[in-house]
Each structure stands twice: as structure tokens, then as C-alpha cells.
Amino acid sequence: MPGKNIDFGRFGARGIKGSDAVARKLDELAGGIATPVTAKRGWMARLHYLTKSTPTLKAAQDAGLTVTHRTLKAWLEGKRRPSKTSLERIEQAYRTVRRRYVARHLLRRLNRDGRGTRVEIHPLNQSQVPQQLQRVVEYRTMNVRRWDRIVGSWAAGDHQSLDAAWQDTIVDLGSQWGQYEYVTNVGFAA
């Protein structure tokens, strides 16, 4: 696609992919358990969340928490501690399930019955770029009306399709959209 950066950061520009910033913001909006999974309080809370009902447990199993009921029971009763790899799996399953459940509500709030949400795009950081190579990249805002693809691919954890969806969105910025492929921050509220 024309306008895409080929070798980003070659001259010292700093920033992250716009889609990563969006995913980060969505994660922030989704919230969740703040205690790290390594603490007992943290993994216990996650396990309670994942075993709250049969559908969530099914979703957790689909997301990679493939342990027997016996093990789960032992963990929940505090007789055993999950191993390091199990903790990672718990965290992974928790994030996936949480995203899937929150996505519905988040999507409704972001679409706002078709009125959409105002998104702020903060341009990349050029402070380390030599003076003669710096370009004027302005702060931009846009209204995004359709969030279905963005939130859908975020909930599914599919980085590639999230990136594609975000790129299709920022094309609306006009011919300069390529300058906003990498950003310092993407801000919006839900």
C-alpha cells in the first residue's frame, strides 16, 4: 500500500504501530484484575473468574487452559500451586475470555448507535531525528463510526487483522495517512 513506512525508525523516529496503541487503549478500557498473576491473590482471582460458569470454563479451555477438573479443584482449594507455565496459561486464558466478554459492551459504547467515537492521534516522536529530516506531522482527530472490525479482531487477539482494520480506518485522514501508521498514542474514551 502506498504511504506505508518501510524501515521505520531508520532516522531516529520513535513510536509504536497505531494498531498496537489501539489494542493497548482497548485493554485499558476493558480493565480487569490488577494484581499480577504471580501473586496468589492474582491467580486465584483469575481462576475464580474463569470457573464462574460452564460457558466461561468452556471458553477458558478453548483458550488453552487444558487442565483436568481435578487440578483445577486442587488449585482453587489451595492444595497446590500452579506451575510457572500454568500461570502463563491462566493469564493467557483470562485475557482472552475477558476480552471476549467485554468486547460486546465496549463495541456498543464505541459505536454509540452509529454516532461513533472521537479518536485522537498523537504523532510519532521526532526529537531524535536530524533537523533536516524532520517533517511537520500534526496532531489529528477523527470520528470513527464503525468499530466492529477493530474490536472484533482485538477480542480475537488477531494482531494482523487488527492492523488491517486500523489502517482502513486511518485512510480517512486523507493523503497524509501514512504519517500516522506509527504514533506515540491513540486516545479515545468509551
Next chain:
Amino acid sequence: MSDFDAIDSLLDAVGPQAELPACDVRRELRERARLSKAQVARALGVSPSTLSGWESGRDPAGEARAKYAYLLDGLNAKLATDTENRPEPAEQPMASGAAAEDVTSTSSPGSGRGEDEVELLAVPEPCVLCGRPAGQRVAGFAQHLTPADCRPTATEAPAAEQPAPQAPQAPHAVQAPHAPQAPLGTARPAGAAARSRGPARRAFQEPSGPVDLIREAVQGALGEHQGDVDAATAALVKRAIPDAMRLLDVTRKGARYDVIAHPWIPDILKKQTARGADQIWEARPKWTRHELPPGRHQVTALDINGAYLSALKTHLPLGRLEHSTGLAHDRRRSGVHLITPPEWEHEAVLPNPIGQRDEPGPLWVTEPTLRLLLRLSGPKHQLCDPPQIHESYTSGATENLLEKFRIALKDARDTAIEQGDTVTLEYVKAMYSKFVSTMGESNYNRELYRPDWMHLIRSQAFANLWLKALKAHDEGLAVVRAMGTDELHVIGDWRRVFAEGRAVTEVKVKDTYTAGSDVAEHADEGE
């Protein structure tokens, strides 16, 4: 000969000075006409602070005095006519229709001059000469084009019987507009002529936009609840946050800077835990004088009106905060700073400007606190050493970002107080206080994530209170206590220092009590 001309004109200029009303009358006239200081100051070609001076005791001189007298005269006449006789709406269409014909007939000879363009107005505006609705605007002033339409009103009937051709009389011509067929006023300076054109300089326009928004919301709520004041107030307070955001949007229409709502925020501005606070010290004053002067005293607890509303005027950083170390303070930037505060040696009579800090060592303070410290360490006050700045997160700043927003709320508040309208008063109060308290990381207002602004505005309120304490101290009052955002306890005749009232520049009495050396703990009574 030209020397003598110059002398003649000088001699002409020396004459009796124009009469001006008393200071509070000047301000009242301006406020009743819903004109801001900035508007009037621009029209007079002076700075708003000069105008403040004129409204609080100083007297203008020379040409500025003549202009100001003319303005006050006009306001006086206009407000008097407004209250006495309102124009009947029935004659408006006729008047504007006739006026439209006048334009077609008069504009062709007038266009040769190219000096003044006649605009047709869709909605008739009050004529600047007679105050009745006029269908045209010339040089930015709505007015009638023919003397026949421009009928004098009841109050100025004896003075101006045939106003239009002679209306721009010599001393008044600096301000008065002129109809195209009238000879160009020679006394009018060229600069004023050039500046007075264009839509920005329309005098006596109805205020539109922000204040209307507030009024409509209140009327809507009252209508919805069939005039039930309590229910309407509750409903309005409930929607205060989204309404404040909408008001902010409206006031930023056509503005130079964007309100950036979701910038990157440094870690020091993020809450450490869900219930915890971030690392910024807001310098909230919480000070009670250790020892009262000997004897028994009457202590007055004063309350500063609308402290947070006034504090909306502060230097707010616009964009993303950028880190810097070891740089001197830059007046054009604003943000948060890691400083080592100076020693404070006046604890016995004045609160510490950084508040009641228990821990020693460097701390993160905001721009208003730093500016206060720098000001106090300056040559004028010399109350402490300058603070040491170690690190800063700053961005380019402006004081005017929320200015229109603040003025809209202040105007609505003033009108509500004047009319005894408790619904609007509560609504306005909820809007500004909730706007400030939820503009940070609050879930009640997700449209604005600016914890830096929240801290800055709060600190500004505290700094304002501190400066009031200093003013009281300098004027010879004994400051007994400075608490929170708006509480100041003083001993002495405070009425000669502060004006009493309900406007934001005035103070009101919360409580009076006696305290003295024999009753040491008595100062706690004024809660």
C-alpha cells in the same frame, strides 16, 4: 501656519473633562449590558487590566476618558430605554422592508466611496443611535440609514431631536458610526476607522452560544418537571458533567488550540493504586496561626466565592508533557516540576505557600505553586529563597484555554444571583466543580483524561487563596487560618481590604467568633 493649527487643536483639546459616573456604577453598567471587560477594553483601545483599574478607583484621562465617558453614556441611555419601552414586534417587518428599499436606493451613490459597506441583516438588530431594530449594518454597527427611521427614544428626546445627521458630534465621533450619506467624521482617527469595521466589533449584540446553552438547559429541565424546582435541580446536577463537556466544546468553536483530551501521561501523574493518589503535591493550605496576638479578638471567617471557577484561569499545558532536567523556569510553558522548596520563615504569621508538608525533601509541584514561589522569592516580596527546580514535565501553555468556558459560567452565575435563580446557580456550580474533579482519571468523565489540568486548577485555587491571605497580611489584618480552597479567617477590619458580596471577586462572611489568649482552642469553632 501649520504650527498655529497644531496649537489651535491642542487648545481645543484642553477643555472641561468628561464627567464619569462612580466606579461601581461603571462596572454595573458594563455588566448589565453583558459586555466582558475584554470586549470593552478592545473597543476603547486599552488593556482589560486598565479597564479593571477604571472600574475599581482609578480615573482615565485624555482621549481615553472621552471615549469611556461616551461608552458609559451610551450604555446608560441604552439600558434605560431597554427597560422602559421595548419596540413592538409588529413594526419590525415593515421597518426592515422599508429599510431594504432604502439600501437599494442609497447604496449606488455610496458605493463610489468604497469606505463603508452596507450589510443587510436577516434579523433586525438594535440601532446604535436610537436603539430600535434596524435592518442594515454599516461598518459593523447596526443602524438606520435615514433620519426618518431613526426616531429618538423617550429618554433622550430633548437632547437629540434630529439625531441622524448630527449624531456623530465632535467629541463623540471617535466611537459613533456614520451613515454613508453623512460626511465622514474628521475627528475620527484613521486607526479607529480601520479597526471598527468587520463583524468582530459589533456593539450591543445579544450574547449567543454558551450562555444560551445554559439557559436553555435550565428552561428545558424546568419545563420537563412542570416547574418543580427541586426535581429540575436534581436532574440538572445529574447531567452536569456531559453538559459541561458540551459547553466546553461550544466555547472552543473557532479557537486556536485544540483541547487534547487523551495525551500520553507520565507515570508521576498516574494513580499508583485504585484508591491511591499520584505523586503530585497540590499545596493545599491547612494552616492555623499558632499564637494569636494578645487580647481577645473578633475573628471573621471569610468564604471566597467560586474559588474553582476563578481557578479555571490558569496556565494550562496544551499538548503532551515533555520531560526536561536542569532547565530554568520557562514562562511560556506549564506543567509539573520536581523542586526542593525553600525554607519558610514566616510560619508565625503566614501559611507556607507549599502547604502543610510533613516530609522533607524534593516534591512534585504544579505550575501555579511554582509560580507563586518564584513570585514570593522575587524582588517585590523577598519572602523566601527561589525554589530549586530539578526536573520538569512541561508543554507549551496558554491561560485562555478555558477562558470562554469560565466567562460563560461566570456570567450565568452572576445573572442567576441577580435574579435569585437557585436552579441555574446550583447547575452552574455542579458544572464547574464536577468538571474540575472528574477531568482526571475519573470514570464519570471519560471524554477528558487530563490529571495534569486537574492538579493545576486545584493548585491555582489554593494559590489564589494564599495570595488573598498575603493581601490581608499586607493590609494589616491578622490572618488566623487558611483552609482548603476558600476559607480565610482574619482579625481586623477586613471590609477595607475585601469587597463583600457574592461575585467571584468578592468574599462573603461564613462565621464570626471571638478568640483570644485566654481561650486558646477557640479557633476550631469556625468549621
